[in-house]
Amino acid sequence: MTTTARMRDKFTVVTGASTGIGAAIAERLAASGAHLVLVARSADKLDESAALLSRRHGVTVRTVPLDLAAADAPTRLAKTLADEGIEVEVLINNAGVSARGPVLDGDPARFRSLIDVNVSALTELTTLLVPAMVARGHGAVVNIASTGGYIPAPYLAVYAATKAYVISFTQALWAETRGTGVRVVTVSPGPTKTPMNARGTRSAEAVATTVLRALSGNGPAFIDGRTNALTALLFGRLLPTRLTLSVARRVMARSDV
Numbered sequence: 536m537t538t539t540a541r542m543r544d545k546f547t548v549v550t551g552a553s554t555g556i557g558a559a560i561a562e563r564l565a566a567s568g569a570h571l572v573l574v575a576r577s578a579d580k581l582d583e584s585a586a587l588l589s590r591r592h593g594v595t596v597r598t599v600p601l602d603l604a605a606a607d608a609p610t611r612l613a614k615t616l617a618d619e620g621i622e623v624e625v626l627i628n629n630a631g632v633s634a635r636g637p638v639l640d641g642d643p644a645r646f647r648s649l650i651d652v653n654v655s656a657l658t659e660l661t662t663l664l665v666p667a668m669v670a671r672g673h674g675a676v677v678n679i680a681s682t683g684g685y686i687p688a689p690y691l692a693v694y695a696a697t698k699a700y701v702i703s704f705t706q707a708l709w710a711e712t713r714g715t716g717v718r719v720v721t722v723s724p725g726p727t728k729t730p731m732n733a734r735g736t737r738s739a740e741a742v743a744t745t746v747l748r749a750l751s752g753n754g755p756a757f758i759d760g761r762t763n764a765l766t767a768l769l770f771g772r773l774l775p776t777r778l779t780l781s782v783a784r785r786v787m788a789r790s791d792v
């Protein structure tokens with residue numbers, strides 16, 4: 536269990552903190568007294584957030600502008616943290632990109648870059664930072680997936696597949712770290728109103744609340760919002776796959792997410 540009291544005055548790394556869900560998580564954690572390391576490509580937005588959050592909540596906020604699609608980005612971030620003597624109490628792997636459209640029309644380079652951010656960077660950052668948490672006997676990792684990770688998504692195929700990876704990887708690591716004092720959990724938002732999804736129905740702030748609930752809970756996987764949880768259960772677990780795919784194909788063909 537990682538309560539906000541435990542995170543107070545310690546550093547939490549939030550990737551994808553410049554907008555949307557990551558920015559909402561950063562705001563919520565700063566309000567709870569956590570120091571922050573904000574990571575994304577947009578240096579200006581990160582600096583603006585850092586100034587605002589430290590003024591508003593009196594916490595230390597460090598920014599690391601970084602393209603997480605770059606192969607050496609996770610090791611560079613880990614080195615920057617080590618060089619500055621920052622001990623990471625919590626890692627929130629939130630940065631993510633989406634790519635809509637039929638796979639047949641897809642750009643392989645774009646898919647590779649999406650996988651680099653959603654899968655490779657998340658895996659490497661987790662692998663680089665968790666051993667020190669285990670050695671200390673406390674810490675936490677939250678990996679942001681998606682309800683799309685529970686349900687194959689035609690026209691959003693590569694994105695949903697990366698999120699299925701995040702759910703599987705994180706749940707396995709949850710099992711591997713049982714009894715170490717380190718909390719590992721995946722949180723899946725459904726459609727959430729952010730720059731990634733103008734038609735989202737949940738708010739980024741609601742997802743941030745679910746992230747805090749997930750941190751203080753015990754289970755390996757949380758879904759934001761009851762309707763999203765029911766949808767994931769029904770289409771991801773209960774209905775036959777052919778039926779799920781047929782419904783998903785029709786819904787996704789109409790959607791512009």
Ligand SMILES: NC(=O)c1ccc[n+]([C@@H]2O[C@H](COP(=O)([O-])OP(=O)(O)OC[C@H]3O[C@@H](n4cnc5c(N)ncnc54)[C@H](OP(=O)(O)O)[C@@H]3O)[C@@H](O)[C@H]2O)c1
Nearest residue numbers: 551553554555556575576577603631681726727729731732
């Ligand atoms: N919104 C939804 O409906 C929804 C639903 C389910 C799951 N999610 C997941 O929630 C997470 C946050 O999404 P969001 O909706 O808040 O999207 P968003 O507003 O587009 O934010 C994405 C964040 O990731 C950062 N990012 C993207 N590419 C990056 C790269 N190459 N290197 C470093 N940072 C990068 C962006 O910052 P820069 O552009 O400044 O780099 C931004 O801070 C993602 O993992 C997403 O898959 C979202």
